[in-house]
Amino acid sequence: MTHITITKEKIMSKTLIGAAGVLFALQAVTVYAQATGNFPARAVRIIVPVGAGGTVDMIARVVAQGLSERMGQQVIVENRPGASSLVGTQAVARAPADGYTLLAMANTFVSTPAVVAAPGYDPIKDFTGVTQGCRVSMVLVVNPGLPVRSVKELIALAKAQPGAVSYASSGNGSTHHIAAEIFSAQTGVKMLHIPYKGSAQSLIQLVGGQVMIFFDQVSTSAPFVETGKLRPIGVTTRTRSALFPGVPTIEEAGLPGYEYVTFIGLMAPAGVPRDALARLHSEITKVLAVPELRKRYLDRGIELEASRTPEEFTAYIKSQVEIAARIARAAGIKPE
Numbered sequence: 001m002t003h004i005t006i007t008k009e010k011i012m013s014k015t016l017i018g019a020a021g022v023l024f025a026l027q028a029v030t031v032y033a034q035a036t037g038n039f040p041a042r043a044v045r046i047i048v049p050v051g052a053g054g055t056v057d058m059i060a061r062v063v064a065q066g067l068s069e070r071m072g073q074q075v076i077v078e079n080r081p082g083a084s085s086l087v088g089t090q091a092v093a094r095a096p097a098d099g100y101t102l103l104a105m106a107n108t109f110v111s112t113p114a115v116v117a118a119p120g121y122d123p124i125k126d127f128t129g130v131t132q133g134c135r136v137s138m139v140l141v142v143n144p145g146l147p148v149r150s151v152k153e154l155i156a157l158a159k160a161q162p163g164a165v166s167y168a169s170s171g172n173g174s175t176h177h178i179a180a181e182i183f184s185a186q187t188g189v190k191m192l193h194i195p196y197k198g199s200a201q202s203l204i205q206l207v208g209g210q211v212m213i214f215f216d217q218v219s220t221s222a223p224f225v226e227t228g229k230l231r232p233i234g235v236t237t238r239t240r241s242a243l244f245p246g247v248p249t250i251e252e253a254g255l256p257g258y259e260y261v262t263f264i265g266l267m268a269p270a271g272v273p274r275d276a277l278a279r280l281h282s283e284i285t286k287v288l289a290v291p292e293l294r295k296r297y298l299d300r301g302i303e304l305e306a307s308r309t310p311e312e313f314t315a316y317i318k319s320q321v322e323i324a325a326r327i328a329r330a331a332g333i334k335p336e
Contacts, residue, residue, distance in 0.1 A: 039099060039273075039275055039276040039279050040071055040073045040099065040100065040276070040279075041073075042073060042100065043073055043074040043075070043076055043100070044067065044071075044073060044074075044075045044076070044099070044100050044101075044102065045075075045076050045077075045078055045100065045101050045102065046060045046063065046064055046075060046076070046077050046078070046102045046103075046104050046266070047078050047079075047080050047088045047091055047092050047101065047102070047103055047104070048060045048077060048078065048079045048080070048081075048088065048104045049080055049081060049082075049085035049086070049087065049088025049089050049103065049104075049105070050079070050081050050085055050088075051079060051081045052079050054199075055106075055134075055136060055217060055219060055220075055264060055302065056104050056105070056106050056264050057077070057079065057104075059104065059133045059134055059264045059302075060077050060104035061077050062287070062293070062297075063075075063104075063133060063266065063284055063287055063288075064076065064077045066283075066284070066286075066287030066288075066290075067280075067283055067284065067287060070283045070286065070287065071279075071283055077104075084108065084112065084116075084171055084173075084174075085105075085108050085109070085112065086112070086116070086119060086120055086121075088103070089103060089105070089109065089112075089119075089120075089121055090120040090121055092127075092267070092268075092269060093120070093121040093122075093126040093127065093269060094269075095269050096269070097268070097269040097270060097271035097272045097273075098272065098273070098276065099268060099272045099273060099276030099277065099279075099280060101268070101269065102130060102266050102267065102268050102280070103127070103266065103267045103268070104133075104264065104265075104266060105264070105265060105266070105267055106175065106262060106263065106264050106265075107174075107175045107178065107262050107263060107320070107324075108173060108174055108175065109123055109267070109317075110123055110317060110320040110321045110323075110324050111173040111174070111175075111177075111178055111324040111328070112173050113321065113324075113325075114173060114321075114324045114325045114327075114328035114333070114335070115172040115173035115328055115333050115334075115335055115336065116172075116173065116335055116336065117335040117336060123317060123321050124317070124318055124321060125270065126269065126270055127267040127268065127269065127270055127317075128267065128268055128269070128270050128271070128272055128277065128310065128314055129265065129266075129267055129268075129307065129310050129311070129312075129313030129314035129315075129316070129317055130265070130266040130267060130268050130277065130280050130281055130284065130310055130313065131265060131266055131280075131281050131284050131285065131306045131307045131310065131313050132263055132264070132265040132305060132306060132307045132313050132316070133263075133264045133265050133266060133284070133288065133304070133305075133306070134263065134264050134288075134297070134302050134303055134304045134305060135237075135261050135262070135263050135302075135303045135305055136217050136218065136219065136261070136262045136263070136264070136301060136302050136303070137217070137218045137235045137236060137237045137241040137243075137261070137262075137301055138175065138176075138179055138215050138216060138217055138218065138235065138236040138237075138260060138261075138262055139215075139216060139217075139218045139221050139225075139232045139234070139235045139236070139241065139244060139247065140154075140183075140213060140214075140215055140232070140233050140234045140235075140236070140250060141206065141213065141214050141215075141216055141221050141224070141225065141230040141231060141232050141233070142154070142212060142213045142214075142230070142231050142233060143206055143207070143209050143211075143212055143213075143230065143231075144228065144229070144230070144231050145209055146212050146213070146231075148233065149231070149233065150233055150234075150253055150254070151233055151234045151248075151250055151253035151254050151255060152253065152254040154213070154233065155187050155189060155254070155255075158187070158189035158190070158191055159187075159188075159189055162189070162190040163190050163191070163192050164192070165189070165191045165192065165212050165213065166191065166192040166193075166194050166211045166212050166213070167180045167191050167192070167193060167194065167211065167212065167213045167214060167215070168194055168195075168196055168202035168203075168205055168206055168211040168213075168214045169193060169194070169195050169196070169202065169214075169215075170195065170196060170197070170198045170199045170201075170202055171195045171196075171197075172195060172333060172336070173324070173328070173333070174195075175215075175217075175260075175262045176199065176202065176214060176215045176216060177193065177195070178260065178324065178327055179215035179236055179260045180193070180213075180215050181327055181330075181331040181333070182258065182260055182327060183215070183250070183255070183258065184331070185327070185330050185331065186255055186257065186258055187255060191213075194210075194211050199216060199217070199220060200220075202214055202216070203216065203220065203221070203224060203230075206230065207224060207229045207230065215236065215260075217262060217301070218235065218241045218243045218244060218301035219243070219300045219301045219302055222243055222244075222300075222301065225244070232244055232247045233247070233253065234247065234248055234249060234250035234252075234253045234255075235247055235248075235249050235250065236249075236250055236258070236259065236260040236261065237249060237259060237260075237261055238251060238259050240252075241301050242298055242299065242301060243299075243300065243301035244301075265307075265313060265317075266280075266284065267317070268280070277310050278310070281306075281307075281309065281310050284306060285306040288304040288305070288306045289304075289306070
């Protein structure tokens, strides 16, 4: 009879080999699952490059909650404000292109490269669109002490006193800045730009009379309009805002062709797998289509609206980058 001696070392060796084989198999299954459309397999992050409480943050949280419920994985909102949205935006540009890190962005995403010499990201090369999330009208509001009650009266005043009418913004390239520069270019008036550190400070200074006019989102100006602290004279979209139905569009008020819309959307690092991109777009579209949710936000002047495809949103972003660059050149805004 042949005796087989099994030593402790051999047992341990076989155990380790078996464990390694199991571990390898598990890793292979995970990789295979992720590669064959089983997305997401873990938590997803939405980075908001501004502080909490604003419209971008609000839309990101609505999407995150809906995605968490629909996809069965936690979707986390992470605020990374700083350097006019550059900190958070750059972080997503450098993140792995796997669909697990998204950027909640607004118009500044496309306008910043036109006014900042080294933004640290390329909105076309470094990102791909997931979907638009919403559109928000802006409203031209004035301090009640300013002797104008219409867009025509404002234009007349600005032409009579070049450089005397001051307008607020939250910085070069911000939505408020671009909206005002489009207005200036189309009317031929010269106004004084006074940038502040955010729209909240701009509103405070406008109410206090330190600045005369401000192009602001309807949702944030509404409380000041309701209390009579600000006077609305025109909205920037081609149709009137549900929040201010009695306020004409700037086009209706005497400036043909004027339109400027703020938008919020979601971007991913360039190169995200097609299956992950398709799943994200499909589920976000369903989240934004809930009738009760749409009505709730429309009452605040926010129109929830997804893009038809990720490619459509990517193309829209490209067109907006080109428009922002053209506006910056026409206004003489040089990258700093």
